[in-house]
Amino acid sequence: MGTTQLETVPEPKYWHLRTVLSEALDSEFTVGEILPNERDLAARFGVARATLRQALEQLELEGRLQRRRGVGTTVAPPRVGVAVGTGQHAWPGMQGDDRQPVDCTLATPPAAVAAALETARDEAVHIVRSTRTTHGQAIAAELLYVPQASVPDLSAIDAPSGPARARAVLRGLQRLELEGRDSAVELGSARADDAKELDRLPGAPVLVVTTRFLAAGRTAALSVATYRADTCRLTFGASGGVEIQDGPQRQAS
Amino acid sequence: MGTTQLETVPEPKYWHLRTVLSEALDSEFTVGEILPNERDLAARFGVARATLRQALEQLELEGRLQRRRGVGTTVAPPRVGVAVGTGQHAWPGMQGDDRQPVDCTLATPPAAVAAALETARDEAVHIVRSTRTTHGQAIAAELLYVPQASVPDLSAIDAPSGPARARAVLRGLQRLELEGRDSAVELGSARADDAKELDRLPGAPVLVVTTRFLAAGRTAALSVATYRADTCRLTFGASGGVEIQDGPQRQAS
DNA sequence: TAGTGGTCTAGACCACCAA
DNA sequence: TGGTGGTCTAGACCACTAA
Numbered sequence: 001m002g003t004t005q006l007e008t009v010p011e012p013k014y015w016h017l018r019t020v021l022s023e024a025l026d027s028e029f030t031v032g033e034i035l036p037n038e039r040d041l042a043a044r045f046g047v048a049r050a051t052l053r054q055a056l057e058q059l060e061l062e063g064r065l066q067r068r069r070g071v072g073t074t075v076a077p078p079r080v081g082v083a084v085g086t087g088q089h090a091w092p093g094m095q096g097d098d099r100q101p102v103d104c105t106l107a108t109p110p111a112a113v114a115a116a117l118e119t120a121r122d123e124a125v126h127i128v129r130s131t132r133t134t135h136g137q138a139i140a141a142e143l144l145y146v147p148q149a150s151v152p153d154l155s156a157i158d159a160p161s162g163p164a165r166a167r168a169v170l171r172g173l174q175r176l177e178l179e180g181r182d183s184a185v186e187l188g189s190a191r192a193d194d195a196k197e198l199d200r201l202p203g204a205p206v207l208v209v210t211t212r213f214l215a216a217g218r219t220a221a222l223s224v225a226t227y228r229a230d231t232c233r234l235t236f237g238a239s240g241g242v243e244i245q246d247g248p249q250r251q252a253s
Numbered sequence: 254m255g256t257t258q259l260e261t262v263p264e265p266k267y268w269h270l271r272t273v274l275s276e277a278l279d280s281e282f283t284v285g286e287i288l289p290n291e292r293d294l295a296a297r298f299g300v301a302r303a304t305l306r307q308a309l310e311q312l313e314l315e316g317r318l319q320r321r322r323g324v325g326t327t328v329a330p331p332r333v334g335v336a337v338g339t340g341q342h343a344w345p346g347m348q349g350d351d352r353q354p355v356d357c358t359l360a361t362p363p364a365a366v367a368a369a370l371e372t373a374r375d376e377a378v379h380i381v382r383s384t385r386t387t388h389g390q391a392i393a394a395e396l397l398y399v400p401q402a403s404v405p406d407l408s409a410i411d412a413p414s415g416p417a418r419a420r421a422v423l424r425g426l427q428r429l430e431l432e433g434r435d436s437a438v439e440l441g442s443a444r445a446d447d448a449k450e451l452d453r454l455p456g457a458p459v460l461v462v463t464t465r466f467l468a469a470g471r472t473a474a475l476s477v478a479t480y481r482a483d484t485c486r487l488t489f490g491a492s493g494g495v496e497i498q499d500g501p502q503r504q505a506s
Numbered sequence: 507t508a509g510t511g512g513t514c515t516a517g518a519c520c521a522c523c524a525a
Numbered sequence: 526t527g528g529t530g531g532t533c534t535a536g537a538c539c540a541c542t543a544a
Contacts, residue, residue, distance in 0.1 A: 011445075012532060015455055037510060048534045053511090058442055058456055069511045070542035079439060085338065085489050182490040185438050186332060187458060187482040189311055192264075201512080202268055203311055205440060205458070229440040236338045236489050237435040265513060290529060301515045306530090322530045323523035454531080 013047055014054035020045075021055055025064055025075055035065070035073040061205060063230050069201075080134055082227065084209055085183050085236035091213065092130075092144060092223060093170030099130040099142065101166030109145050116212065116222050119147050126151065128166045131197060132225075139232055141197045142225035146173060150220045176215040183211040185234060194226045205229040266300055267307035273298075274308055278317055278328055288318070288326040314458060316483050322454075333387055335480065337462055338436050338489035344466065345383075345397060345476060346423030352383040352395065354419030362398050369465065369475050372400050379404065381419045384450060385478075392485055394450045395478040399426060403473045429468040436464040438487060447479045458482040 035041065042052040056073065059065045066076040092099055106124045108114070114121050125147050132140040148154075151172030188208040195202045206226045213221040227234060288294065295305040309326065312318045319329040345352055359377045361367070367374050378400050385393040401407075404425030441461040448455045459479045466474040480487060 011455070014532075018456070039510095048536090050535090051533060054532085056511095061440060061458065062442055063439070067511065068542085069540065070509080072510060072542095081437065182488065184334065184486050184488045185460065186316070186486040187314060187440065187460065189314055202264070203271070205314065207438065207440065233437050233439040235435065235437045267513075292529095301517090303516090304514060307513085309530095320530065321523085322521065323528080325529060 014051050014058070017045060017047065017052065017055035018058045021059060022064065025059070029075045031075050031077045033075045035075070037072065060230060066230070076231070079231055079233040080139065081233050081235045082132070082134070082139060083237065084185075084225075084234045085181075085211075091170070091174050091176075091178055091221075092142075093167070094174065098132050098134065100133065101128060101130045101163045101170065103129045103163065104161055104166035104169055105129075106148075106161075113145050113222055113224070117145060117147050117219055119149075124148070126169045128169055130166070137231070138198050138228075140225050140227045141194045142223055144170075145222045145224070147220070150176065150215070173213075173221060176220055178220075179214045179217075181211055181213050183209055183236075185209050187229070188226070190226065198226070198228050200228065207232065207234060209234065267304050267311070270298060270300065270305065270308035271311045274312060275317065278312070282328045284328050284330045286328045288328070290325065313483060319483070329484070332484055332486040333392065334486050334488045335385070335387070335392060336490065337438075337478075337487045338434075338464075344423070344427050344429075344431055344474075345395075346420070346427070351385055351387065353386065354381060354383045354416045354423065356382045356416065357414055357419035357422055358382075359401075359414075366398050366475055366477070370398060370400050370472055372402075377401070379422045381422055383419070385480075390484070391451050391481075393478050393480040394447045395476055397422075398475045398477075400473075403429065403468070426466075426474060429473055431466060431468055431473075432470075433467045434464055435467075436462055436489075438462050440482065441479070443479065451479070451481050453481065460485065460487060462487065 029035070036044070038049055038052055038056070042049040045052065056065060056067065060067055060076075063076055063079045065073055067073045090097075093101065105127050107127055108122055108124050109117070109119075109127065111121060113125075114123070117125065119125060125145050128144040128146065130142045130144070131138050132142065146169055151169055154168060154172055186208050188206050190198060190200055190202060190204045190206045192202045194206065195204055198204070198206070207229045209223075209225045209227065211223040211225070212219050213223070282288070289297070291302055291305055291309070295302040298305065309318060309320065313320055313329075316329055316332045318326055320326045343350075346354070358380050360380055361375055361377050362370070362372075362380065364374060366378075367376065370378065372378060378398050381397040381399065383395045383397070384391050385395065399422055404422055407421060407425055439461050441459050443451060443453055443455060443457045443459045445455045447459065448457055451457070451459070460482045462476075462478045462480065464476040464478070465472050466476070
């Protein structure tokens, strides 16, 4: 990172800084390495700390950096490929699934969810909370909304809530024949509870995956999963082939 | 937006402000309506303009607001659902496709692309630039990398570049039998050229969709499409059913 | 307790757009 | 030309982490 000055260019300083830093990351740093602190970096480039931070934010958004309060800024590893829309039609919670049920409650869902499930606005549904982890890192928090009608024979002997209940609901779902599913991906910002679970600050960028599970001609369940946008690449394999896992798809600058 | 003061709460001001504004948007504003300018809003809530802007940035990231320099801040319409991984295996540029070829060149691709295509590092490939538009709005800029081996019989009479050449390359692809495709979605920031095409500033958040097209047992083409993250919801229909188009999946606060 | 990133302020000037 | 959002500064203090 020999550069110490910014020549006057017609592009914003923070953008040019982002490019300079990006190239430095490629050539002079290794994954996990700690960068100098923000005050030093700002001084080194002759800009205000706020401007330097704007550049760092960009790079964090692109998954190049990881910043942690009280610790420092480190070079992030390449994004993890996470299979989301597998070709196999499978219910969540099947064998080989890396979801870990955390909790299950019975409550009235948000209006938008009720509409998608075609349930009455005030009808309670099962809400299964799970997390997905890879390499010990939480990468996603998922809420699965299951109308009571989809799992009619939940035995009363099961726990009324908690992980055991969650697994019972998932088992109930697997008795239905899954006819198909469709998903949508959009950008969002982490709510306080999701942020905590994902070890991020509120407002951190996340990829929200909404999946409808179709069975018996209707929406049998709806999943809203929140993935860390900085560390995840969501893969949708529509072919029978092998999925790209750690592909190096980085946008050139 | 009657609120004029922020009580002291243990959460950041900008986050609380985001919540307050979000609720105001739901209840007191209609799509397309213009908000007061940033200086007025900041004064009204008793915060610095930078803090107010942090809240607006969040809301823009969530697709709730649209800000345009020299114009103002308006309430954004719901995100548009864009079909990305259609169940039908189809080459890009088929009938009914809303891609509009813009240009086509022959050049050596970035190293990461060459690796995915299994071409030599210095081997030139066809690069087809297209845009996707809905309602007259550019929502995506796409680069399609096609190895020359995939379209061996490109007639010399076609134009060497430009839209006509692009269509010729796409026609060539359609002669191959498509065996499958897989996609990956990740968050990125718009490069200068994409930003211009999408009517955004450089660094604007985008969803980058990388698609591999498989034919004859190998990767016959690779597409890197850049979607406006603020206005798009990408839909992946793995079922035969109807796609969600304008679903109201909004994260509750 | 020392050092980090996160929040916030109160200004200034610039680039862009519409009237 | 006047008003908008975009960039930038030079500070201050806070929340968190690790030693």
